Amino acid sequence: MVKLLIADRDENERVGIKWLVSSYSIPYVSILLAGNIKETISLLEKEMPDVVCLELDMVRSESWNDLQYALNKYAQHVVVMTAEATFDRAMQAIQLHAYSFWLKPILPDEIRRVLQYCYKNVRDGAKELSYLSPNQSLLSYRSLFVEGEVEGNTPYGILLLQPEDPNELQTLRHFIEEYSFQFQPAIFPLSDMVACVFDVSFENKPYLKQLGNLLLKQWEEQNLDPIAGVFYLPERSQTLHQSYLQAKQALQIHFFKGYRQITIMEEEIRWREIDPFLTPEEQRDWIEMLNSGDLHELKSWMHREFLSYTYPYPEPALLRTRITSILAQVRRFMKSYLLDQGELEIHYHRVFDSILYTSVLYRIVQDVLLFLKEVLDRAAVHREEKIVDVTEKAIQYMEQHFTDSDLTLEKVAKYVDRSPSYLSSLLSVKKGETFRQLLTQIRIKEAQQLLLDSTKSIQEIASETGYSNANYFSRMFKETVGVSPRTFRDHK
Known part of the structure; x- marks a missing residue:
């Protein structure tokens, strides 16, 4: 006698999920619908549904405490939905002890898989729903994100996997959930990656060190889209939260190494110190190189400066700042030849966005060099025509x-x-x-x-x-x- 409540402002969303549940023959005895928070709380109190699918975007701050109290009191399992992939939404999901976090638009197979799993666990009388094996039953999203949620000195190894194309995240999630692990991890799908948490012991550590390459090989046999990963296997005991933070930091190494690789880290990540801004002397060098119009010299400088790093690498955020410092000198050069307008100005902003958001360093360097060639070509024309800013x-x-x-x-x-x-x-x-x-x-x-x-x-x-x-x-x-x-x- 399992009941389901679907709470969403969009009637089409509510009816659509209800129709999917029926078409997949998931035998909920009753499917209730709510279009606002008042209806949601009222149905929780009257009907006490076992499973609740809740749209977080319709929850206002003044209703949060009442809703949280009602969900904790009456519902066994909560699935949250949102169109906003933000930290605030993730924290709300943690506070509600949500089983799954759905980012709209939601794939029908994901709805079927989660709601079937919820139904089965309620039917079988499970007290807590989790991906985790029995010896990992204390782990949760909250223990991943919050310090001190798990006691003890169990060393945790964390494998983080991230697709280059965010649209492939659901495919990656299904791949991991169906993968045959020798030692089953706890699996935590996140907004931009999938985290797998392993108990690290003397017996399973050799297997874990080989796991990354085996998993990557099988992924590439089935999928064309590349993924990157890091497997953090600490030598000393850390809390799950500490291990997660270190693994997340280490995942940034792929800014330098690119995708189609899984890196094993057994120590805390170290970043090389660099000055994120060009020195006055470097600024003068750049203006001189730009004025000379020597693209080969500029290319050599960029390759020498950015594509020759070895570990420890500079922190990616500082390196992005350093490249924007270079772009500032290019901007000044553009102004001196009245090039800061039209298509070249649009291209400038595209390159700026590339520096901020492109996930791999060598692609940023390539984008900057292509832009430099266009700037130098246009400057040569303006120089011949004496179009300059005196x-x-x-x-x-x-x-x-x-x-x-x-x-x-x-x-x-x-x-x-x-x-x-x-x-x-x-x-x-x-x-x-x-x-x-x-x-x-x-x-x-x-x-x-x-x-x-x-x-x-x-x-x-x-x-x-x-x-x-x-x-x-x-x-x-x-x-x-x-x-x-x-x-x-x-x-x-």
Whole structure:
């Protein structure tokens, strides 16, 4: 006598799930429908359904406590549905001790599998529904995400598998659930991957170390879409939550290694420290390479900088920031040739999105290099037709030659093929500052970097930033920064 309640704002969704249950002949004695939270709580209290399919998106904060109380009191098993794959929705599912998390649109086979399993467990009098084997009965989604939910010192190994195409997640989930493991894991389908939790013992560890390659081989025999994975097998005991966090960190290694691989990690992930931003010297190098139009040199720089890493790798988020720092220099170059418009501007934004969201590093590098070729080709045309932004070209020249103590407005004006008076007026109008003020800012900015990052003397720094007189340098530094160079270094 198992009852099912389907609570969803969309009548088509409610009726559709009810029709699927009937067409698959899952013998629920009663299927109840609710279109809002008030109806849901009322039916929970009156009918006490054993299984509830609940749309989380219709739950308002003021109704949450009442709903949670009613579900905990009357329903044995809860399946949640949502159109929003967010952390908040995942936490709500955990608070309700949900058996399954459905992301709309839901596959009919998934509805059939879950509701058949729920029916069977209620019918057989199961107190708690789980994928887990008896010796893992304490494990749950909550123990995966929250520290301290599982006591004891059992070492847990975690296998995380992620498809390159998010649309293949359900296929991957079914593959794992049907896979014949020698030592059955607890299986936790997540919003973007599948987690398998194993008890790690001396007897099963050799098998687990071979499992990744065996599983990957069978997947590729049946599917064309690539997957990536990491198998975290800690040498020392950790809580399930700690092991999950380490495995999730380690999964980012595939940003460097690509898909079609499963990496075994037996120690906590270590990330190499890097500066996520280009140094002033690197910025000048990039402007110089762009101005020279040498794509081969730019390609060599990108490959040398980003495609030669070995473990320990830099943290992917910092590396993405570093590449956006490069894109900022390309942006400045585009402005100097009036290229920041039209199709090239659209391409620029596509590359920016690629840097932020593409899952594999070498593809990001490839996207950037293709964009650079297009930028350089367009710049060559504009150079021939003398279509340039004189102000940007002048600033770039100043940044490249500020170390010259004899750098003058006349030299810069000659480089951009304009008269000194015209260039001076242009800088004042577009930048709001005089040539001398702009040059001082460039020099003092470089001096600040040298004071922070080197042990060079004040005299040496003055010379390297275009000041032949150290006293004059110190005076200009204090006027610009507010403190003397020595005080600035002491307070770093």
